[in-house]
Amino acid sequence: xxxxxxxxxxxxxxxxxxxxxxxxxxxxxxxxxxxxxxxxxxxxxxxxxxxxxxxxxxxxxxxxxxxxxxxxxxxxxxxxxxxxxxxxxxxxxxxxxxxxxxxxxxxxxxxxxxxxxxxxxxxxxxxxxxxxxxxxxxxxxxxxxxxxxxxxxxxxxxxxxxxxxxxxxxxxxxxxxxxxxxxxxxxxxxxxxxxxxxxxxxxxxxxxxxxxxxxxxxxxxxxxxxxxxxxxxxxxxxxxxxxxxxxxxxxxxxxxxxxxxxxxxxxxxxxxxxxxxxxxxxxxxxxxxxxxxxxxxxxxxxxxxxxxxxxxxxxxxxxxxxxxxxxxxxxxxxxxxxxxxxxxxxxxxxxxxxxxxxxxxxxxxxxxxxxxxxxxxxxxxxxxxxxxxxxxxxxxxxxxxxxxxxxxxxxxxxxxxxxxxxxxxxxxxxxxxxxxxxxxxxxxxxxxxxxxxxxxxxxxxxxxxxxxxxxxxxxxxxxxxxxxxxxxxxxxxxx
Numbered sequence: 001x002x003x004x005x006x007x008x009x010x011x012x013x014x015x016x017x018x019x020x021x022x023x024x025x026x027x028x029x030x031x032x033x034x035x036x037x038x039x040x041x042x043x044x045x046x047x048x049x050x051x052x053x054x055x056x057x058x059x060x061x062x063x064x065x066x067x068x069x070x071x072x073x074x075x076x077x078x079x080x081x082x083x084x085x086x087x088x089x090x091x092x093x094x095x096x097x098x099x100x101x102x103x104x105x106x107x108x109x110x111x112x113x114x115x116x117x118x119x120x121x122x123x124x125x126x127x128x129x130x131x132x133x134x135x136x137x138x139x140x141x142x143x144x145x146x147x148x149x150x151x152x153x154x155x156x157x158x159x160x161x162x163x164x165x166x167x168x169x170x171x172x173x174x175x176x177x178x179x180x181x182x183x184x185x186x187x188x189x190x191x192x193x194x195x196x197x198x199x200x201x202x203x204x205x206x207x208x209x210x211x212x213x214x215x216x217x218x219x220x221x222x223x224x225x226x227x228x229x230x231x232x233x234x235x236x237x238x239x240x241x242x243x244x245x246x247x248x249x250x251x252x253x254x255x256x257x258x259x260x261x262x263x264x265x266x267x268x269x270x271x272x273x274x275x276x277x278x279x280x281x282x283x284x285x286x287x288x289x290x291x292x293x294x295x296x297x298x299x300x301x302x303x304x305x306x307x308x309x310x311x312x313x314x315x316x317x318x319x320x321x322x323x324x325x326x327x328x329x330x331x332x333x334x335x336x337x338x339x340x341x342x343x344x345x346x347x348x349x350x351x352x353x354x355x356x357x358x359x360x361x362x363x364x365x366x367x368x369x370x371x372x373x374x375x376x377x378x379x380x381x382x383x384x385x386x387x388x389x390x391x392x393x394x395x396x397x398x399x400x401x402x403x404x405x406x407x408x409x410x411x412x413x414x415x416x417x418x419x420x421x422x423x424x425x426x427x428x429x430x431x432x433x434x435x436x437x438x439x440x441x442x443x444x445x446x447x448x449x450x451x452x453x454x455x456x457x458x459x460x461x462x463x464x465x466x467x468x469x470x471x472x473x474x475x476x477x478x479x480x481x482x483x484x485x486x487x488x489x490x491x492x493x494x495x
Contacts, residue, residue, distance in 0.1 A: 088113070088158065088159070088165040088166070089113065089156040089157060089158050089159075090111035090112055090113040090156065090157045090158075090159060090163075090178055090179070090180055091111060091112060091113070091155065091156055092109055092110075092111055092153060092154070092155050092156065092157070093109055093110055093111070093112055093215070094107040094108070094109040094150070095107060095108050095109055095110075095208070095211045095212065095215060096211075096214075096215055097211045097214075099194075100204050100207045100208055100211045101194075101195070101202050101204060102148060102149050102150050102184035102185065102202070102204075103137070103141070103148035103149065103184060103185060103186055103195075103201040103202055103203070104141070104148055104149045104151075104201065104202075105195050105202060106149045106150040106151050106184075107150055108150065108184060108185075108204065108208045108211070109150060109153070109182070110179055110180065110181045110182070110212045110215075111156070111157045111178075111179065111180040111181075111182070112177070112178070112179050112216075112219065113159065113165065113177070113178040113179075114177050114219065114220060115165075115175050115176055115177045115178070118175050118176055118177055119223060119224050119225040119226070120173070120175075120176040120177065120224070120225065120226045120228070121176060121177045121179065121216070121221055121224045121226070121227045121228070122162065122163070122173055122176045122177070122178055122179065122227075122228045122230060123179040123181065123209075123212065123213070123216075123227065123228070123229050123230070124162075124163055124178075124179065124180050124181065124230045124231060124232075124235070124393070125181055125183065125189055125209070125229070125230070125231030125232075125234075125235030125236075125238045125239060125242075126180065126181065126182050126183035126231070126232070126235050127183060127231065127232045127233025127234040127235040127236065127266070127267075127390065128144070128147045128183045128186075128233065128234055129147075129186075129233075129234060130186045130187060130188050130234060130291075130295060131186045131295075132286075132291050132292075132294040132295035132298050132299075133294060133298060134199065134200055137186060137200070137201055138200075140186060146182075146184075147183055147184060147186060148184055148186055148201070149184060150182070150184055153182060157180055159178050159180065159393075160393050160394070160395050161391075161392050161393035161394050161395055161397045162230065162263075162392045162393060162397065162408075163178050163180060163393055164395070165178070169395055169398070170408070171398070171408050171412075172408050172411060172412045172415070173228075173411075176228075177220065177221075177224075179212065179216065181208065181209065181212055183205075183234065183235060184208075185202070185203055185204055185205035185208060186201070186203065186205075187203040187204075187205045187206075187295065187299040187301060188205065188234045188237050188238055188241070188292075188295070188301070188319060189205035189206060189208075189209060189231070189234065189235065189237070189238025189241060189242060190203075190205055190206055190238070190241055190296070190299060190301035190302055190303065190319075191203030191204050191205045191206060191207070191299035191300055191301055191302075192204060192206050192207050192300055192301075192302050193299060193300030199298060203298070203299035203300060203301075205238065205299075206241070206242060206245065206301075206302050209229075209238070209242050209245075209246065210245070210246075210249055213246055213249060213250065214249075214253075217253070217255070221258075222255060224255075224258045225257070225258065225259065226258070226259045226261065226415075227246070227250075227258050227259070227260050227261070228261050228262075228263055229242065229243050229246055229260065229261070229262050229263070230262070230263035230264075230265065230392060231263075231264065231265065231267065232265040232266050232267070232390040232391070232392060232393060233265075233266050233267060233342060233389065233390055234267065235265075235267065236264040236265045236266050236267020236268070236335075237264070237267035237268075237269065237319060237321070238267070239262045239263065239264040239267065239332070240262065240264050240267060240268075240321055240324050240325065240328065240332065241302075241303060241304060241318065241319070241324070243260060243261070243262035243328060243330045243332060244304050244306075244328055244329055244330050245304065246260055247260035247329070247330050259418070260330050261330060261331045261332070261333070261418070262328070262330055262331070262332035262333070263332070263333050263335070263392065263411070264321070264332060264333070264334050264335065264336075265335040265336075265390060265391055265392045266335065266336060266337065266340060266342065266389050266390045266391065267321065267336075268321035268322070268334055268336040268371070268374070268375070269288055269319075269320055269321065269340075269342075269343055269346075270288070270320065270322075270343060270367075270370060270371065270374065271287075271288050271289045271317075271320045271323075272288075272347065272367070272370060273287075273347075274287055274346070274347050274348045275347050275348045275349050275359075275360060275363050277348075280294075286346075287346070288320075288346050289316065291346075292316040292319045292320075293316045296315060296316050296319070301315075303315050303318035303319070303324070304318060304324060304327055304328065306327035306328075306329075307323070307324045307327040310327060311323070321334065321336075321374070322374035322375075325378065331380070331414075331418055332380070333380040333381065333382070333410075333411060333414050333433075334375065334378050334380070334381040334382075334383075335381070335382045335383075335391055335392060335407065336371065336375065336381070336382075336383050337383070337384060337386050337387070337388045337389065337391070338367075338368040338371050338372060338383055338384065338385045338386070338436075338437060338442075339364060339367060339368055339385065339386060339387040339388075339442040340371075340388070340389055341387060341388060341389040342389045343367065343371075344364065344367070344387075347363070347367070349363060349364060364441075364442060365440060365441060368385060368440065368441070368442070369440075371383070372436060375436060376436075378434070379433065379434060380410075380414045380417075380433045380434065381433075381434060381435065381436065382402055382407050382410050382435045382436075383402065383435065383436040383437060384400055384401075384402050384437050384445050384447070384448060385437035385438075385439050385440075385441070385442065385443070385444050385445045385448075386400070386442065386443055386445055386448035386449065387442040387443055387448075387451070388448065388449050391407065392407070394449070396449055399447060399449075400445075400447050400448065400449065401445075401447045402435035402436065402437055402445070403432070403435055403437075405432055405435055410432065410433055410435055412431075413431035413432060413433050414433045416431060417431070417433055
């Protein structure tokens, strides 16, 4: 067995390098978004700055035939690049059950890239806001029709971030079976209602997920070991609403050996008070609670049964992460910016190029505090103190760190911890899964994504951005008990 591990390790390492090289040649020198210069980490006790991603040979130990199949596939992939037809794109498939549709009645579907020999599946739910009555759904249909109809979906889709097949962009999940489900139900993946004359639209987000899983069972999912249901924004909330339903569906169909997990990115919204109240006209002007209250009725939305029982008559509560999370049985990893742009938008904080007022600045800081408080009991999470929205499908997702640990590394640690728990092993030291920034203002983490001035397009450094946000250096230095020049120096150096 030791010899097998050595051989498989060497083959996998060579494959990762050769695939990355071939991908660059095949795509005319494709290189994921240019890397920024390495930034200093800000965890003083971090000893080793080099990240490693140990390979998981559990499947090898349990299934020798599967191991030999992987070796054969690896060997085939080591032919010269010119002999390969590198096809990394996911291909469009429509649902076999044609009664489950997009908003306009066009067929719902999914994009799939199979990975022969892999028993890991990643199903991703796309985000894209929602609509909650006939008027704003009509408006949505006119302006962003692809989020309500499949009629003009392309035949292929290229995965990025955690959906990328390139190991340099996606170090831990690059060889999984990838599934991307386009968002065309406008219901935060909760609806189970066919098209009616009154609504004018179908809302079948929850049913679409169920039908995709059923279709995939005939394409290899029946042999899966792990299914990761992931999503961003509305898709991230969709993960919280549907991860247990997917697990229950597979169990009811007799597939009890598949471990179902969730990865919710930028879907942990707060039902807080807006900075200033406005009339509820559309998804942006309404309070988060009011849009969901109206939407859940219009969509015929369904929520997890345990959460429904806890909030009977007020099921809208289940759309907010900190309220639904305690009722979820499946393991879920939460990714959430502490200063989420979508949350600030629905809270009527408009960052439109003008420096924010003092009241707005306090509101933004308090938002970070509130969000941090709702996440404190989540065992597996990654929460950088950045002003942004969505992360896991961005090709800079490997650059952002919290306390010296990147998100891919944290997800790998989470995988290992779940595997060890199943085998009653002690957790690995130095492999953190609960990562949340403690610094108090937006972009105080030096690994945050680059910010650009909305009018000029110019990049802003941390000091420029904080000044633009109305940051008072003198006042903050006084609060921290330090000299203003020292605080400026710390900000400049990324401390």
